[in-house]
Amino acid sequence: MSDNQNLLAEQRRALILDEVRRRGGVRVNELTRRLNVSDMTVRRDLDALARQGVIEKVHGGAVPLVEASTHEPGFEAKSALEQGAKEDISRAAARMAAPGSAIALSGGTTTYALAQHLLDVPDLTVVTNSVRVADVFHTAQGTGSGGAxxxxxxxxxxxGGVRTPSDSLVGPVADQAIRSLHFDVLFLGVHGISVEAGVSTPNLAEAETNRQFIRSARRVVVVADHTKWGTVGLSSFARLDEIDTLVTDGGLPDEARAEMAEHLPGLVVAGEDDTV
Incomplete structure (x- = not known):
């Protein structure tokens, strides 16, 4: 981890969380040395991460929080995590949307970040089950002369559909709407991704809605930061060979990249020149 004393709190906490997950736990005194900050600063960061539900504080440090496969964090809690990675992923994924094309965006904080990078792509038709994603386009739309x-x-x-904790609309109403449409590209956010379970979510209704999205898309692009690797939700909704491209960030370990390369037609590591 960086020892830059001027790291923003958000960056510092992202580094701490990555270290906790990578090593299975950290001690406060190790973090103070590596980050070159005070004991009090580290403890405040751990408190903040614990409130977000991503770590568990223990005596002298912290360990990863082991979540049930049915646990679904709210949108605000998820949006605070891995923001830099989501920005990198969004910039790379936005280049896959051609002007004038019909695209779909599922719910999630990464697709929400992607939506903001798609605002400059002209004449898109966007289908989404995310209230947050729709709001991005609505807020930015503006009007021309005469109110057009x-x-x-x-x-x-x-x-339409039933709203989930992550502000997605799911269920039979959403499924029926999606089933009648066809998209050039689907940008799909996921709760977890692994070789064994494929892509998964803790929400059973969302899993079925995502299956409908996949069936209606000519090309499926999963946007997921490296922390989703190895996470398994309650319900799998696609095998890896049903995905055309995974766009992730440079935090994905080498062994995971090798496994992904064996099972996916396309792997894009945002911020790096190589595409596997």
Missing amino acids: PRAGAATVVLT
């Missing part, structure tokens, strides 16, 4: 929509602004279709 801004030239080149996206046409957005928001599915």
Whole structure:
């Protein structure tokens, strides 16, 4: 980890969380040396991460929080995690959306970040089951002369459905809407990804809605930061060979990259030149 004293709290906490997950636990005195900050600062960071539900504080340090496969964090809790990685992933994934194409974005904080990078792609038709994603386009849409929509602004279709903790709309109403449509590219956020379980979510209804998205898409692009690797939710909704491309970040370990390369047609590591 960096010993830069001027790290922002958000960056510092991301580094701490990565170290906790990578090593299975850390001690406060180790973090103070590595980050070159005070004991009090580290303890405040651990308190903040514990409130987000991603670590468990123990005497003298912290360990990863082992979540049930049915646990689904809220949107705000997830949006605070791995923000730098999500930005890198979003920039790389946005290049896969061609002007004038029909795309779909599932729910999730990474697809929410991606939506903001898609605002400059003209004449998109966007289908989404994410209230947050739809709001990004609605807020940015603006109007041209006479109150008409801004030239080149996206046409957005928001599915109906039952709202989840992550502000996605799922269930039979969403499934029926998606089933009747066809997309050039689907950008799919996931709770977890592994060789054995494929891509998964803790929400059974969301799993079925995601299956409908996949069936309606010509190309499936999963956007997921490195912390999703090895996580398994209650319900799998696609095998790895049903995904065309995974866009992730440079934190993905080498062994995971090798495994992914064996099972996925395309692996894009955002911020790096190589595409496997």
